[in-house]
Amino acid sequence: MKKVLKPIVTLLGILVAFTSCNNDSKSNAGALSSSAAEKVYVKPGDHDEFYAFISGGFSGQLSVYGLPSGRLFKVIPVFSQDAEKAWGYNEETKPMLNTSHGFIPWDDAHHPDISQTNGEIDGRWVFINGNNTPRIAKIDLSTFETTEIIEVPNSAGNHSSSFVTENTEYVVAGTRFSIPIPQKDMPIKDYKGNFKGALTFISVEPEHGHMDIKFQLIMPGFDYDLSHPGRGKSHGWFFFTTYNSEEANTLLEVNASQNDKDFIAAVNWKKIEEYVNNGGGTMMPSKYAHNVYDESTHSATSTIKEEVLTVNPLDVPGAVYLLPTPKSPHGCDVDPSGEYIVGNGKLSANLTVHSFTKMLDAIENKKFAGDAYGIPIINFEDVLAGVVEQPGLGPLHTEFDGKGNAYTTFFISSEVVKWKLETWEVVDRQPCYYSVGHLMIPGGNSQKPWGKYVLAMNKITKDRYLPTGPEVTQSAQLYDISGDKMELLLDFPTIGEPHYAAGCPADLIKPRSKKIFKLEENNHPYATKSEADTKVVRDGNTVHVYMTMIRSHFSPDNIEGIKVGDEVYFHVTNLEQDYDVPHGVSMIGANTSELLIMPGQTETFKWEPKQVGVWPFYCTDFCSALHQEMQGYVRVSAANANTPLRWSLGEDIE
Numbered sequence: 317m318k319k320v321l322k323p324i325v326t327l328l329g330i331l332v333a334f335t336s337c338n339n340d341s342k343s344n345a346g347a348l349s350s351s352a353a354e355k356v357y358v359k360p361g362d363h364d365e366f367y368a369f370i371s372g373g374f375s376g377q378l379s380v381y382g383l384p385s386g387r388l389f390k391v392i393p394v395f396s397q398d399a400e401k402a403w404g405y406n407e408e409t410k411p412m413l414n415t416s417h418g419f420i421p422w423d424d425a426h427h428p429d430i431s432q433t434n435g436e437i438d439g440r441w442v443f444i445n446g447n448n449t450p451r452i453a454k455i456d457l458s459t460f461e462t463t464e465i466i467e468v469p470n471s472a473g474n475h476s477s478s479f480v481t482e483n484t485e486y487v488v489a490g491t492r493f494s495i496p497i498p499q500k501d502m503p504i505k506d507y508k509g510n511f512k513g514a515l516t517f518i519s520v521e522p523e524h525g526h527m528d529i530k531f532q533l534i535m536p537g538f539d540y541d542l543s544h545p546g547r548g549k550s551h552g553w554f555f556f557t558t559y560n561s562e563e564a565n566t567l568l569e570v571n572a573s574q575n576d577k578d579f580i581a582a583v584n585w586k587k588i589e590e591y592v593n594n595g596g597g598t599m600m601p602s603k604y605a606h607n608v609y610d611e612s613t614h615s616a617t618s619t620i621k622e623e624v625l626t627v628n629p630l631d632v633p634g635a636v637y638l639l640p641t642p643k644s645p646h647g648c649d650v651d652p653s654g655e656y657i658v659g660n661g662k663l664s665a666n667l668t669v670h671s672f673t674k675m676l677d678a679i680e681n682k683k684f685a686g687d688a689y690g691i692p693i694i695n696f697e698d699v700l701a702g703v704v705e706q707p708g709l710g711p712l713h714t715e716f717d718g719k720g721n722a723y724t725t726f727f728i729s730s731e732v733v734k735w736k737l738e739t740w741e742v743v744d745r746q747p748c749y750y751s752v753g754h755l756m757i758p759g760g761n762s763q764k765p766w767g768k769y770v771l772a773m774n775k776i777t778k779d780r781y782l783p784t785g786p787e788v789t790q791s792a793q794l795y796d797i798s799g800d801k802m803e804l805l806l807d808f809p810t811i812g813e814p815h816y817a818a819g820c821p822a823d824l825i826k827p828r829s830k831k832i833f834k835l836e837e838n839n840h841p842y843a844t845k846s847e848a849d850t851k852v853v854r855d856g857n858t859v860h861v862y863m864t865m866i867r868s869h870f871s872p873d874n875i876e877g878i879k880v881g882d883e884v885y886f887h888v889t890n891l892e893q894d895y896d897v898p899h900g901v902s903m904i905g906a907n908t909s910e911l912l913i914m915p916g917q918t919e920t921f922k923w924e925p926k927q928v929g930v931w932p933f934y935c936t937d938f939c940s941a942l943h944q945e946m947q948g949y950v951r952v953s954a955a956n957a958n959t960p961l962r963w964s965l966g967e968d969i970e
């Protein structure tokens with residue numbers, strides 16, 4: 317293998333040398349003019365150094381890319397149905413998309429965040445928010461499958477999510493829209509003073525990651541935009557940017573831009589946790605779904621919960637403060653030391669950085685500039701650490717390299733700007749193609765970022781790629797940040813809207829990756845663990861087919877006695893116990909997706925035959941040389957026919 321690869325690398329080397337010698341540096345500013353191509357080249361068979369989990373935005377999914385190559389490995393279905401994996405189509409995963417509003421097979425996925433232990437990324441789970449019908453999902457990084465989704469009641473536009481505290485004690489779900497709590501019929505013009513914003517703290521059980529809403533803080537009716545946990549010295553606090561502190565209810569582009577400063581809300585969650593643990597808070601009737609996927613039964617259950625514990629911030633003095641921040645701040649980013657809180661004021665000429673130490677001092681000395689609905693507002697000057705003067709236009713988000721530098725995206729001037737913490741000086745800037753939103757440094761939301769790369773996620777790519785009709789792809793752009801100056805290495809197309817991303821070294825995840833589901837541990841109620849146990853059982857109009865699959869046949873592959881009007885459930889178990897040998901199955905006329913079943917797993921699809929005939933089914937995942945032969949027939953008779961129910965495999969071979 318290695319012998320074959322060497323010439324390729326050599327050839328690439330020559331190509332790089334050739335292009336850089338024979339062209340003007342100006343006319344050839346592309347990747348091959350520098351060592352950029354080599355820096356992102358992961359040779360065939362080699363592995364990328366980092367995983368990047370990039371949200372799919374309006375696709376509702378989470379994509380898995382390798383860095384530095386930018387290769388797409390997988391799209392993990394989360395909030396949307398996915399035909400490729402039968403997610404939301406098979407009977408086992410339909411409950412995952414249940415909500416208090418019913419089955420909602422779509423959402424707007426925004427901010428993934430990887431679990432942490434002691435302030436460092438541990439690679440166990442990734443959490444991501446559904447904005448639209450507020451939800452938080454947890455994806456298990458041993459299987460890359462979504463294993464839990466919890467709906468967030470009293471919320472709307474679950475945007476300032478999903479960020480985890482430094483031991484994954486909590487994942488937060490802050491509402492973007494304030495709404496009546498509890499919901500009721502009232503005039504929209506009476507918003508001010510009457511609508512509220514819920515900041516939800518979802519506890520994560522340390523061993524298995526089970527989520528549960530611990531409490532909801534019922535805040536004034538601002539719009540809560542983004543958030544970040546404190547860390548290190550500020551561990552125990554959570555910071556949320558707000559806009560529309562004006563509490564306008566119409567034409568927000570004008571009416572929410574009136575105040576010179578909005579707020580960052582600083583929440584001492586440890587104080588509230590203590591209050592709640594001592595019996596504080598009020599139970600409020602509230603319907604929300606909690607959906608859990610059980611790996612042993614390969615099936616999900618959905619439970620509708622009926623109440624949630626709410627906390628009025630005024631009942632916990634000293635737990636919540638407001639830090640004035642110019643002007644309509646978006647990103648709320650805390651540096652790895654936990655000292656600096658960066659408020660990215662979209663309409664502000666400067667970047668404002670607050671000091672956690674100064675905040676505590678102001679609280680101690682009661683240096684307040686008044687209050688909002690009883691919540692103390694700290695004096696701007698008393699909490700300000702410094703200002704980055706005129707760094708660019710439209711700052712959105714900031715990440716940190718762990719070496720004292722910060723990187724901020726500017727949407728309007730389309731660039732990433734590198735600046736220094738504590739001196740607040742701009743040290744470098746690089747253009748983005750174009751209109752960058754979030755950026756990500758692996759481990760960015762932790763005490764230990766891996767400051768080798770920064771990934772910028774761009775909203776617009778006009779003229780960067782081949783056109784694809786009126787809509788062109790959005791993209792991610794990779795910069796090397798290991799030196800003093802940023803270097804653009806690569807850009808690559810993404811799925812949906814690459815809203816935010818989380819990344820970590822591949823070595824944190826690779827060794828824990830699951831290869832098969834053990835057949836003996838399959839507790840699916842309709843599992844069939846050997847061909848000898850396959851059967852077809854009729855119960856009135858309902859028929860259960862207990863089917864198995866192994867290279868390269870189904871058992872049974874001939875079924876007779878099914879009638880028009882029957883509800884037929886195919887429970888199909890993949891008997892393989894080898895790595896990477898899934899089989900698929902699809903049935904003509906089935907109002908569902910194909911099933912893609914992993915080794916040792918059972919999945920179910922429902923088929924309601926509408927016409928008599930002999931109907932084929934087949935394996936949809938190319939599994940062996942005889943994959944094409946992996947097929948079968950179901951005979952469907954008239955509703956009043958007397959065709960006996962029978963099933964077989966290989967019967968006419970003897």
Ligand SMILES: [Cu+2]
Binds near residue numbers: 868937938940943
């Ligand atoms: Cu197959």
